[in-house]
Amino acid sequence: MSKKNVVLIGFMGVGKGSVAREVVQNSNYVAIDTDDLIESMENRKVKTIFEEDGEIYFRKLEKKVAKWLEKNVQNTLVSTGGGFFKQNNIKKVGIIVLLDSPFDAIIKRIKEHPNAEKKLKKRPLLSNLKAARKLYNERRPEYLKVADVVIDVTNKSAEDCSKELLKKVEKYA
Ligand code: S3P
Numbered sequence: 001m002s003k004k005n006v007v008l009i010g011f012m013g014v015g016k017g018s019v020a021r022e023v024v025q026n027s028n029y030v031a032i033d034t035d036d037l038i039e040s041m042e043n044r045k046v047k048t049i050f051e052e053d054g055e056i057y058f059r060k061l062e063k064k065v066a067k068w069l070e071k072n073v074q075n076t077l078v079s080t081g082g083g084f085f086k087q088n089n090i091k092k093v094g095i096i097v098l099l100d101s102p103f104d105a106i107i108k109r110i111k112e113h114p115n116a117e118k119k120l121k122k123r124p125l126l127s128n129l130k131a132a133r134k135l136y137n138e139r140r141p142e143y144l145k146v147a148d149v150v151i152d153v154t155n156k157s158a159e160d161c162s163k164e165l166l167k168k169v170e171k172y173a
Contacts, residue, residue: 005069005076005094006169009143011136012082012123013110014099015153015161020079022162031077034065034084041065046081050124062087069093082125082139085146095172097165098147101154103136148172 006029008016020031035046038061042049049058066087069078078094090096101109107129110119126132144150149168153161 004173005073005078006165007090007094007096008077008079008099009085009090009096009147010082010099010153011101011103011106011139011143012126012132013106013119014082014101015109015158016079016099018158019099019153019161019165020077022158023077023165026159026162027166029075029077031079032073033079034062034069035081037065038062038081045122047122047124055124059083059086066090066093085139085143090146095149095169096147097149097151097169098143099153099161100140100143100150101152103133105154106136 006023008020010016017033020033023029024031038049038058039045041061041064044052046058049061062081062084066084066089070089070092073093076094084090085096087093110116110126113119120126125135149165151161151164151168156164
């Protein structure tokens, strides 16, 4: 735990990016995002990687990023893709903060967003909502198991979530 990274985990669309941006504005943290790292490594969008090379290949890229983070990154807010928490070294990357919300609330949040269509389109695993709900139900207990800190983000602003996060991770500093 000496590395002091804060690792944001949680289901697709729960608001990891929005909370990360808010934390950055209100603290000394700089944020990086595992999907962004993968997209720049590959010079293609996550959606294209899934289409051209499949999910298994994408998970290999996540593994590479996870190892790199463990070795090289400190004092950083690391926002992750919804499946990144499965990397077996994740606890070595930093304090794990789960952004938690029920599936229906997450979908509602995405659908109410001005860029809803784009947000749905860029996430291959949200293209079938029935399958996505199943994935959520499978993952939720696993998210809870790996998390050091849980923040219920339902109906809360990114600003309030950010405040709660900074307060809760303080004790790990
Ligand atoms: C995934 C979530 C996505 C992205 C990829 C796979 C997942 O990130 O990494 O589409 O397995 O849940 P977001 O959680 O930022 O949507």
